[in-house]
Amino acid sequence: MPWLSHVILAVAALLLDPVWVTARHHRSGNSHKPDGDISLWIDRQQIKMFSGLEMEIYAITEGRVLSYLLDPELESKLPIIPSEVSHVNFTWKSGVKKYYYNFYRLTSLNESILKTPSITIKTRGRVPKRPKEFSVLLPCSGNSSGVAQFGIGLMIETRKGKPLNGTPLRLNLRKECAVRESNPGPCPDGYLGPPHCKKALCYPNCMNGGNCTAPGVCSCPPGFQGPYCEGGICTEKCLNGGKCIQKDTCECPKGYFGLHCEFSKCVIPCLNGGKCKGNNICRCPNGFKGDHCEIGRRSPQRSACTRACRNGTCQADNTCLCDSGWFGKLCNKNKPWA
Numbered sequence: 001m002p003w004l005s006h007v008i009l010a011v012a013a014l015l016l017d018p019v020w021v022t023a024r025h026h027r028s029g030n031s032h033k034p035d036g037d038i039s040l041w042i043d044r045q046q047i048k049m050f051s052g053l054e055m056e057i058y059a060i061t062e063g064r065v066l067s068y069l070l071d072p073e074l075e076s077k078l079p080i081i082p083s084e085v086s087h088v089n090f091t092w093k094s095g096v097k098k099y100y101y102n103f104y105r106l107t108s109l110n111e112s113i114l115k116t117p118s119i120t121i122k123t124r125g126r127v128p129k130r131p132k133e134f135s136v137l138l139p140c141s142g143n144s145s146g147v148a149q150f151g152i153g154l155m156i157e158t159r160k161g162k163p164l165n166g167t168p169l170r171l172n173l174r175k176e177c178a179v180r181e182s183n184p185g186p187c188p189d190g191y192l193g194p195p196h197c198k199k200a201l202c203y204p205n206c207m208n209g210g211n212c213t214a215p216g217v218c219s220c221p222p223g224f225q226g227p228y229c230e231g232g233i234c235t236e237k238c239l240n241g242g243k244c245i246q247k248d249t250c251e252c253p254k255g256y257f258g259l260h261c262e263f264s265k266c267v268i269p270c271l272n273g274g275k276c277k278g279n280n281i282c283r284c285p286n287g288f289k290g291d292h293c294e295i296g297r298r299s300p301q302r303s304a305c306t307r308a309c310r311n312g313t314c315q316a317d318n319t320c321l322c323d324s325g326w327f328g329k330l331c332n333k334n335k336p337w338a
Helices: 003-015 018-025 044-051
Strands: 039-042 057-061 087-093 099-108 124-126 132-137 146-158 169-177 211-214 217-219 243-246 249-251 275-278 281-283 312-314 320-322
Antiparallel strands (some): 039 057, 039 087, 146 169, 243 249
């Protein structure tokens, strides 16, 4: 299992539900707006690339440092970051408030194995108002193999100099580094040995049983596609707006079900251009209402008929579908017995 999926499970166990709930709360795909309070997280896309799970992992959410980061035994409970992972991406935003940050500590406790960590932003500055990504870089020295400890210290303050509750954050983590075995010549970038630099490296890891056949290139098994084999191929097309998410597996929109989203949950079909959105409930176009969009009438100006239907609805074949109690080409004749 990829490294980050271990982290997800470890974090969930530490929190006994709160972080898992927080992560699940943000699975809907809604974009982060600049309102609200400061938040810091690993985004959904990176988590999915590492583990296949579509979720977010939060360190700070709406102005609150999550409790698992304050656990004094956090380092021992999290897995060691493996050698093939050289950086971790984070996203943060301040929202409507102003916050200032200071990465006051970036240090390696075993510099013969791991160089001093660095970040892709300035060590001091203002937290951006809107979501913005940065990376923590973890460069191995290349001199020794082993596991190195490294430390990150982060202070976050309001514009009045008041620390955010739970900060400064002091994290001690562990990173594995592996030195390539000696060969007649050095391995090209993206490969490692032994014995002849034949093993290619892919980061993130290939998913769903894919093989890394060249640096950053995944060869996908039958039924999967995408740069990391993260997407599915459906032999039969997903219908009614369904999306292929895994091999022969469709994710159906509301109102539809079945292997290919071929079945509607509306036993009575939606009328007048309505779309099924639940069990026998239709989403109706303007001018119509009712569970099946059966109530209403199209406005005359939208009619496609040569002559407007008097008491009915114009059809695509230039004929009128008459309302109950009316008949005739233009639905202008009344049925007194109806």
